[in-house]
Amino acid sequence: xxxxxxxxxxxxxxxxxxxxxxxxxxxxxxxxxxxxxxxxxxxxxxxxxxxxxxxxxxxxxxxxxxxxxxxxxxxxxxxxxxxxxxxxxxxxxxxxxxxxxxxxxxxxxxxxxxxxxxxxxxxxxxxxxxxxxxxxxxxxxxxxxxxxxxxxxxxxxxxxxxxxxxxxxxxxxxxxxxxxxxxxxxxxxxxxxxxxxxxxxxxxxxxxxxxxxxxxxxxxxxxxxxxxxxxxxxxxxxxxxxxxxxxxxxxxxxxxxxxxxxxxxxxxxxxxxxxxxxxxxxxxxxxxxxxxxxxxxxxxxxxxxxxxxxxxxxxxxxxxxxxxxxx
Amino acid sequence: xxxxxxxxxxxxxxxxxxxxxxxxxxxxxxxxxxxxxxxxxxxxxxxxxxxxxxxxxxxxxxxxxxxxxxxxxxxxxxxxxxxxxxxxxxxxxxxxxxxxxxxxxxxxxxxxxxxxxxxxxxxxxxxxxxxxxxxxxxxxxxxxxxxxxxxxxxxxxxxxxxxxxxxxxxxxxxxxxxxxxxxxxxxxxxxxxxxxxxxxxxxxxxxxxxxxxxxxxxxxxxxxxxxxxxxxxxxxxxxxxxxxxxxxxxxxxxxxxxxxxxxxxxxxxxxxxxxxxxxxxxxxxxxxxxxxxxxxxxxxxxxxxxxxxxxxxxxxxxxxxxxxxxxxxxxxxxxxxxxxxxxxxxxxxxxxxxxxxxx
Ligand SMILES: Nc1ncnc2c1ncn2[C@@H]1O[C@H](COP(=O)(O)OP(=O)(O)O)[C@@H](O)[C@H]1O
Ligand SMILES: Nc1ncnc2c1ncn2[C@@H]1O[C@H](COP(=O)(O)OP(=O)(O)O)[C@@H](O)[C@H]1O
Ligand code: SF4
Ligand SMILES: [Mg+2]
Ligand SMILES: [Mg+2]
Numbered sequence: 001x002x003x004x005x006x007x008x009x010x011x012x013x014x015x016x017x018x019x020x021x022x023x024x025x026x027x028x029x030x031x032x033x034x035x036x037x038x039x040x041x042x043x044x045x046x047x048x049x050x051x052x053x054x055x056x057x058x059x060x061x062x063x064x065x066x067x068x069x070x071x072x073x074x075x076x077x078x079x080x081x082x083x084x085x086x087x088x089x090x091x092x093x094x095x096x097x098x099x100x101x102x103x104x105x106x107x108x109x110x111x112x113x114x115x116x117x118x119x120x121x122x123x124x125x126x127x128x129x130x131x132x133x134x135x136x137x138x139x140x141x142x143x144x145x146x147x148x149x150x151x152x153x154x155x156x157x158x159x160x161x162x163x164x165x166x167x168x169x170x171x172x173x174x175x176x177x178x179x180x181x182x183x184x185x186x187x188x189x190x191x192x193x194x195x196x197x198x199x200x201x202x203x204x205x206x207x208x209x210x211x212x213x214x215x216x217x218x219x220x221x222x223x224x225x226x227x228x229x230x231x232x233x234x235x236x237x238x239x240x241x242x243x244x245x246x247x248x249x250x251x252x253x254x255x256x257x258x259x260x261x262x263x264x265x266x267x268x269x270x271x272x273x274x275x276x277x278x279x280x281x282x283x284x285x286x287x288x289x290x291x292x293x294x295x296x297x298x299x300x301x302x303x304x305x306x307x308x309x310x311x312x313x314x315x316x317x318x319x320x321x322x323x324x325x326x327x
Numbered sequence: 328x329x330x331x332x333x334x335x336x337x338x339x340x341x342x343x344x345x346x347x348x349x350x351x352x353x354x355x356x357x358x359x360x361x362x363x364x365x366x367x368x369x370x371x372x373x374x375x376x377x378x379x380x381x382x383x384x385x386x387x388x389x390x391x392x393x394x395x396x397x398x399x400x401x402x403x404x405x406x407x408x409x410x411x412x413x414x415x416x417x418x419x420x421x422x423x424x425x426x427x428x429x430x431x432x433x434x435x436x437x438x439x440x441x442x443x444x445x446x447x448x449x450x451x452x453x454x455x456x457x458x459x460x461x462x463x464x465x466x467x468x469x470x471x472x473x474x475x476x477x478x479x480x481x482x483x484x485x486x487x488x489x490x491x492x493x494x495x496x497x498x499x500x501x502x503x504x505x506x507x508x509x510x511x512x513x514x515x516x517x518x519x520x521x522x523x524x525x526x527x528x529x530x531x532x533x534x535x536x537x538x539x540x541x542x543x544x545x546x547x548x549x550x551x552x553x554x555x556x557x558x559x560x561x562x563x564x565x566x567x568x569x570x571x572x573x574x575x576x577x578x579x580x581x582x583x584x585x586x587x588x589x590x591x592x593x594x595x596x597x598x599x600x601x602x603x604x605x606x607x608x609x610x611x612x613x614x615x616x617x618x619x620x621x622x623x624x625x626x627x628x629x630x631x632x633x634x635x636x637x638x639x640x641x642x643x644x645x646x647x648x649x650x651x652x653x654x655x656x657x658x659x660x661x662x663x664x665x666x667x668x669x670x671x672x673x674x675x676x677x678x679x680x681x682x683x684x685x686x
Pocket of ligand 4: 049
């Protein structure tokens, strides 16, 4: 196998808070190949955003502690000098957020911001950078880009702002794009436009994408591979078709069951009762045990490991493969 | 009782927009602009559409939390808009509302017990302290919480539990109608399913009618008997739920359905993406409001405003051209019950069973 573009090795993130230490991410191992799209899913608070901020080196230094390794193109980002990370960010690594105004500055025009990003990483003069800015705005299908480039963010609709943010992220041709709930705040018809755009960009540029979302429909449409997180850990990882057809972790089974679907109608939606554990004191055994219908006494005794239960299909459940449970 | 529980006709709300230091009137947001629907006792009508199309405004108008610009709202045959305030207060008890963010509507300084007792006292529904305590415990159990929870404060509950509290408070006054404005939109899917299941079982038990407002078509499919699709202040289509998903007629309904990503990586869908954004409700396009984004628009669509016309079966469409449009692609595929599906159904059954035991 060729070297992965990104490899997380035992990534941990702890936060010091008034209520104690929050173990937000706990021993994440994950590899992503060039040009691949990985869907990262799980309930809110399970550590998706924290994982992506750790990769980007954007966690607040005051109260966060990061451990493990973030190998990107063969280098560990966690042991890199701050200024080197800043150079990578925006150039080889880029991130887009649910709320575009977290990365767009209301005081500057869209064009100024894209031009700034381009000039920081590429030695282009003003005219060339402006031309490139207009080019990327066109790429994200903003109409009349020569005019829009001089607009302030507040003049744009939600969907247009999201496009402008994507344009800014893509201006320098990153190898990896992390998209954290990029369409969650948008209406479905606008979401469809943005997803379509991301697909086209991926095809044309070969950028690898980590797509964070709670929407399993978006994952099914966009991802090659999926990692399911629960309480700071990956509980299942598989190719997208395998995950939807043969989930091997009870949490994934429950999650797939609980989504209301356009293409089916069931009398009762199977729901996962209870709630996620308190991450200052995660349970000793399986973190899903309190909500799992297949729990056995052994599950609570020791934490299950993430193991391969079918080719390329990992599950952190000691009862997996679940075919035996379903029999 | 004969006739619908709720009947809405020609309902409109135009919000004045003022500008500048002197608050000069610069126009109106036509948030709701001539809406008709009815709802029978014990039924759920869903109102769906994208943000800004007027759903929440309709919900508030129905309860007369906002004064309409025009139209009528009849509840059990009585015209609510003609009712004097004193009688309106009595009617309020029969109609309740719950919101997307329950926290905003729960008083953070009140215990759950005090919060649930308040409407009981206001409407003299429990004569003594003891009767009130019993009723509060009952209400909490109804929504899947425990009587001991009465001593706690709202912040001690999770998002899903707070929505249960909001539902308990609505139920306290034994309403016939609950307007639920995006009640599960802020919840994680696993919790969403809990609240949807709860609302359905309460409906079956008490014969409640719901106006269920949502932007999520899949959620609506699981709870509604009938659906009204809104676009820019108007209803463009209404039909029984199964009928709407099987035979969507209006070009906007079709576009909306085809934009929803399906949680199935094996399906490849041809989709007709809508171009552009929703026009401003201050300046809605003339003619059919959807014509600026409609693939099927003709010359006359720019001029003639189509009426919401019933075909005689209860399926109404505000597009005169629907019979000539190509058939909409089917959402539900006939999938064989292969090994994988059988296995998954068996595994998921365990979640339904454990939930029955839990409540
Ligand atoms: N800056 C912070 N300080 C303290 N706790 C945090 C901080 N950021 C995130 N957390 C906690 O880390 C956990 C994971 O959060 P996050 O990654 O944002 O979840 P999500 O999967 O919803 O994106 C949560 O318990 C959250 O409260
Ligand atoms: N109090 C108000 N004043 C002015 N405009 C309003 C007010 N409330 C809602 N609107 C406008 O009315 C339209 C419909 O809003 P709303 O009913 O909240 O839509 P939805 O619930 O479908 O998102 C929007 O354009 C909104 O901006
Ligand atoms: S290890 Fe046990 S408790 Fe955890 S998911 Fe598997 S069966 Fe459920
Ligand atoms: Mg997040
Ligand atoms: Mg609303």
